[in-house]
Each structure stands twice: as C-alpha cells, then as structure tokens.
Amino acid sequence: MTDRLPLLSAQLAFGLDAQRSGRRGTVTMLLRTPASRLSTEDVRQVLRSVVLRNPALSYRIRFSRGEAYAEWCPDECDFAEVHAASEESVPECQTEIVEEFEASLDGPAMAARLIRSPEGDNLLLVLDHALVDEQSMLLIKRQLAAPSEPDERQRDRYKAAIIDRKASEEAAGSGPGVTFWAERLERAGEFDRVPGRTTRVIPIESFPSVAVPPSFRGSLFPYVLFSIHRALRDVAEPGPGVIGYPWGGRNAAYADVVGCFMNTVVSLDPPGSRQAPDAPGDFVRSWYREVDHADVPFTTVTGLGSTFSGSVTAMLSYTHAGAPTVDVAGVPAVEVTARDSRPPEVCKLLAGVTVRGEELRLRLLLDEEIAGYGAREFGARWRHWLTTAISSLPERKP
Structure with a gap:
C-alpha cells in the first residue's frame, strides 16, 4: 500500500491554491559566492544529503477521488548546473527556474540550480511551500555546510510530527x-x-x-x-x-x-x-x-x-x-x-x-x-x- 500522511491545515490550503491557480506556492533561497568557488560535485553531495535527511522532501501533495493527502515519492535530488551570460542576467534566469518549478504541480518538493556567471556562482533553492515553511528553511540552510549520513529514524519522527500537529489542529478547530x-x-x-x-x-x-x-x-x-x-x-x-x-x-x-x-x-x-x-x-x-x-x-x-x-x-x-x-x-x-x-x-x-x-x-x-x-x-x-x-x-x- 502507498505510504500516505494526512494534510495539515497549511498544506491543504497551499495544495488547494495550487490546484485552482495551476501554480505551486514556493519558498526560495539564493546564495552567491565569487566565481568558480563552488564545486558542482560537492554541492550535489550536500543537496543529496539534504533530501535524504529530510523526509518531507520526498512527499508530494495529492488529490484523488475527493481525498487530499501527502504521498511518499522518494527520488533523486533535482539538481543541475546552468550558465548565465553575466551577473546581471542571473535574476532573469532565477525567475525562469522558479516559474518552471511552480508550474510543475507533480514535481519534486525541491529543485536546486547552480547558476554560474563570469562574475559569480549562485546556488538557487526552490521548495514547495506546502511541504516546507520558513522555519524549516532555516534548518535546511544550516544543513548546506556539509553532507551527513541519513538517520533512519527521521522518517518516523516526521510522521510523528505530522500526527502531533494534526491532533493539535483538530483540538483547536473545535475549541473556544x-x-x-x-x-x-x-x-x-x-x-x-x-x-x-x-x-x-x-x-x-x-x-x-x-x-x-x-x-x-x-x-x-x-x-x-x-x-x-x-x-x-x-x-x-x-x-x-x-x-x-x-x-x-x-x-x-x-x-x-x-x-x-x-x-x-x-x-x-x-x-x-x-x-x-x-x-x-x-x-x-x-x-x-x-x-x-x-x-x-x-x-x-x-x-x-x-x-x-x-x-x-x-x-x-x-x-x-x-x-x-x-x-x-x-x-x-x-x-x-x-x-x-x-x-x-x-x-x-x-x-x-x-x-x-x-x-x-x-x-x-x-x-x-x-x-x-x-x-x-x-x-x-x-x-x-x-x-x-x-x-x-x-x-x-x-
């Protein structure tokens, strides 16, 4: 049987908005270094570690037969290197990447692009807001320092966190x-x-x-x-x-x-x-x-x-x-x-x-x-x- 989790209030709201508009809500982060400082392979390994250590990034928001849920869909990190003609053209490149991510309703929870220009390296992270909030972005930011081995207990902890939050929401939704x-x-x-x-x-x-x-x-x-x-x-x-x-x-x-x-x-x-x-x-x-x-x-x-x-x-x-x-x-x-x-x-x-x-x-x-x-x-x-x-x-x- 497919591994499914119930949707929390914010997840449901973001998911419904995406269904209505045809665009996912996103949270993004752009990090810049001088040119040629970031190793493509080192960045790939760090991002792969981020995906493996955070089970939320392997779920997808689904709607089927009147039911809304998060479905377990593990996959490789969506990462690629792209080139911009100059640092001035990086914002336009960033917009195109974000737009493509938002339009892919069935896509992965996170996409990363290393945008290289003659003046600098720019690492862009785009994440599905239905699966990652701003507080979680701070956690991911700290995880970019170096790869780490995934902890098998994290998936159970993520499920427990969802169930705990769901119970809190249900109690608040019927309280004073x-x-x-x-x-x-x-x-x-x-x-x-x-x-x-x-x-x-x-x-x-x-x-x-x-x-x-x-x-x-x-x-x-x-x-x-x-x-x-x-x-x-x-x-x-x-x-x-x-x-x-x-x-x-x-x-x-x-x-x-x-x-x-x-x-x-x-x-x-x-x-x-x-x-x-x-x-x-x-x-x-x-x-x-x-x-x-x-x-x-x-x-x-x-x-x-x-x-x-x-x-x-x-x-x-x-x-x-x-x-x-x-x-x-x-x-x-x-x-x-x-x-x-x-x-x-x-x-x-x-x-x-x-x-x-x-x-x-x-x-x-x-x-x-x-x-x-x-x-x-x-x-x-x-x-x-x-x-x-x-x-x-x-x-x-x-």
Missing part, C-alpha cells in the same frame, strides 16, 4: 477559539470578495529603513501590522482590512524536523477604526486577543460561514536578519534578496520587514494594476505610520 473568530469576523462586517486573477512577475520595491527608538520595549510586530492597516486606510481600501501572516506553533519536541507546520493568522481592522493618538495601543491590545487564538487553523476560520473567503488585503513576512554568510559545502556564501517576484493570488500586496540591529528594513511587492494605487504611494504611508507608531510610545521608566 472558533467562537472567538466567528464573532470577530461577524463584527468586522462585509468582506470584499477578490475574484480569481492571474498575477505577474513585478519588481520588489525597497524603502528607507525605520530606526527603532532606544527606549522601545516589547514586540515590534503588532506595530508593523498597525502601520500596514493605517496605510491601507490612507489609500482608500474599502471594507475590513485583513492582513495574513505565518505563525509558528510546532511542538518543541520536533523543532529540528523539516516540514510545513505553520498556520496563517489574520489581523483584522474593522471599518471606522480610530486614528486617535492612542489608536496604536488599542490595536496592539486587540492583536494580543487574536494571538491568544492563533492556533485555530486558517482553513477552519475561512469556513465559519462569514463572508470571509480566505482572500486577504495583504500578506506580511516578518523576519530577523541572520548571519552575514551561509556555509555551502565549506564555502562562505552571501544570501541574496530577490529583485522581483509574483504576488500571491490571495492578496493585493506582500509586505516584507526584516529586523536588522536597531532598524526595520521594508520591502513591498504590489501589483499596481490590481491594487489601483501606487507602490511608492503606499510605501510612503506605511513608513510614515510605522515611524509614528513606534516613536510616539511613552518612554518606560527604568
């Missing part, structure tokens, strides 16, 4: 959090229904960093959410504002297991929200109430009978800057930020924030044809509200 979200969605009012659309690859905009005041204490994350909501109000987004963002929650016992154990949580901003001086504080208190119920699966929230279908106004990616270099088969490499990408079909824009030291770096992926407003216009309002929110807090006494 369901009532909380049902009432919160009902109070928010009528949600816009975003029609299906084909997105396109567009440039990613960057904005001046926002300095974090030395007196600031606590989490910056809810203030980032607040600033995006306020910027959306400024550009005249109608209806309730909805921002989706990934939230962890995996059992600490499986913290070293690669997989997709995340949940998507929504931040709601009902129409008529105040913009008084104390509005950031009110919003943050409301956000903490939402986070108390962040374990309710996103697929459960979208099925609560409200007009919320799962389409969000924006998606937020919030990360902390990692080490300046990544070890790839013994060679130090620098992680390169993508210049362009394709926005998710479930939202109008993707906002990215990286915390680096005492500053917040802002990036924005917004299709102006779909949104109806400009990326620079929105970015300016976003930066204004974020600067205002984190600078106007009263200084805490020591």
Whole structure:
C-alpha cells in the first residue's frame, strides 16, 4: 500500500491554491559566492544529503477521488548546473527556474540550480511551500555546510510530527477559539470578495529603513501590522482590512524536523477604526486577543460561514536578519534578496520587514494594476505610520 500522511491545515490550503491557480506556492533561497568557488560535485553531495535527511522532501501533495493527502515519492535530488551570460542576467534566469518549478504541480518538493556567471556562482533553492515553511528553511540552510549520513529514524519522527500537529489542529478547530473568530469576523462586517486573477512577475520595491527608538520595549510586530492597516486606510481600501501572516506553533519536541507546520493568522481592522493618538495601543491590545487564538487553523476560520473567503488585503513576512554568510559545502556564501517576484493570488500586496540591529528594513511587492494605487504611494504611508507608531510610545521608566 502507498505510504500516505494526512494534510495539515497549511498544506491543504497551499495544495488547494495550487490546484485552482495551476501554480505551486514556493519558498526560495539564493546564495552567491565569487566565481568558480563552488564545486558542482560537492554541492550535489550536500543537496543529496539534504533530501535524504529530510523526509518531507520526498512527499508530494495529492488529490484523488475527493481525498487530499501527502504521498511518499522518494527520488533523486533535482539538481543541475546552468550558465548565465553575466551577473546581471542571473535574476532573469532565477525567475525562469522558479516559474518552471511552480508550474510543475507533480514535481519534486525541491529543485536546486547552480547558476554560474563570469562574475559569480549562485546556488538557487526552490521548495514547495506546502511541504516546507520558513522555519524549516532555516534548518535546511544550516544543513548546506556539509553532507551527513541519513538517520533512519527521521522518517518516523516526521510522521510523528505530522500526527502531533494534526491532533493539535483538530483540538483547536473545535475549541473556544472558533467562537472567538466567528464573532470577530461577524463584527468586522462585509468582506470584499477578490475574484480569481492571474498575477505577474513585478519588481520588489525597497524603502528607507525605520530606526527603532532606544527606549522601545516589547514586540515590534503588532506595530508593523498597525502601520500596514493605517496605510491601507490612507489609500482608500474599502471594507475590513485583513492582513495574513505565518505563525509558528510546532511542538518543541520536533523543532529540528523539516516540514510545513505553520498556520496563517489574520489581523483584522474593522471599518471606522480610530486614528486617535492612542489608536496604536488599542490595536496592539486587540492583536494580543487574536494571538491568544492563533492556533485555530486558517482553513477552519475561512469556513465559519462569514463572508470571509480566505482572500486577504495583504500578506506580511516578518523576519530577523541572520548571519552575514551561509556555509555551502565549506564555502562562505552571501544570501541574496530577490529583485522581483509574483504576488500571491490571495492578496493585493506582500509586505516584507526584516529586523536588522536597531532598524526595520521594508520591502513591498504590489501589483499596481490590481491594487489601483501606487507602490511608492503606499510605501510612503506605511513608513510614515510605522515611524509614528513606534516613536510616539511613552518612554518606560527604568
């Protein structure tokens, strides 16, 4: 009998999105070294080790006869060496590779390409988001340093992690959090229904960093959410504002297991929200109430009978800057930020924030044809509200 595992909430959501759009959701990583520093064979051995030590990379998302599941389909690592005419042509080559991967719904969970140009070596990893979340990408990044022997117990641990997470989701999907979200969605009012659309690859905009005041204490994350909501109000987004963002929650016992154990949580901003001086504080208190119920699966929230279908106004990616270099088969490499990408079909824009030291770096992926407003216009309002929110807090006494 074929080895099958049940799908977790995020896996099901990503899988259904892929079936509807004909494109898989992906997470990517591009690592660069000086020219001719990476050995093709050394990189191949490291990537082969990554596939063998992480069972998630040998599963495929399947839909058959009304049933959704992950099927065990072990295969060799999908790796090849390609050549670019110059370093300037690497982004175009990267886009073509990612596009091909996304369109191959039955393809492997990971593809890797060593893109060589006269100026540098670029290792591109593309992974199926339904099988690998952002936290798992950090694990894979550390595994690139050197090959290691596969541990036969890892497959059983992966299965145990899936079963453990599934049980947690089922408990949360029938607990008090369901009532909380049902009432919160009902109070928010009528949600816009975003029609299906084909997105396109567009440039990613960057904005001046926002300095974090030395007196600031606590989490910056809810203030980032607040600033995006306020910027959306400024550009005249109608209806309730909805921002989706990934939230962890995996059992600490499986913290070293690669997989997709995340949940998507929504931040709601009902129409008529105040913009008084104390509005950031009110919003943050409301956000903490939402986070108390962040374990309710996103697929459960979208099925609560409200007009919320799962389409969000924006998606937020919030990360902390990692080490300046990544070890790839013994060679130090620098992680390169993508210049362009394709926005998710479930939202109008993707906002990215990286915390680096005492500053917040802002990036924005917004299709102006779909949104109806400009990326620079929105970015300016976003930066204004974020600067205002984190600078106007009263200084805490020591």
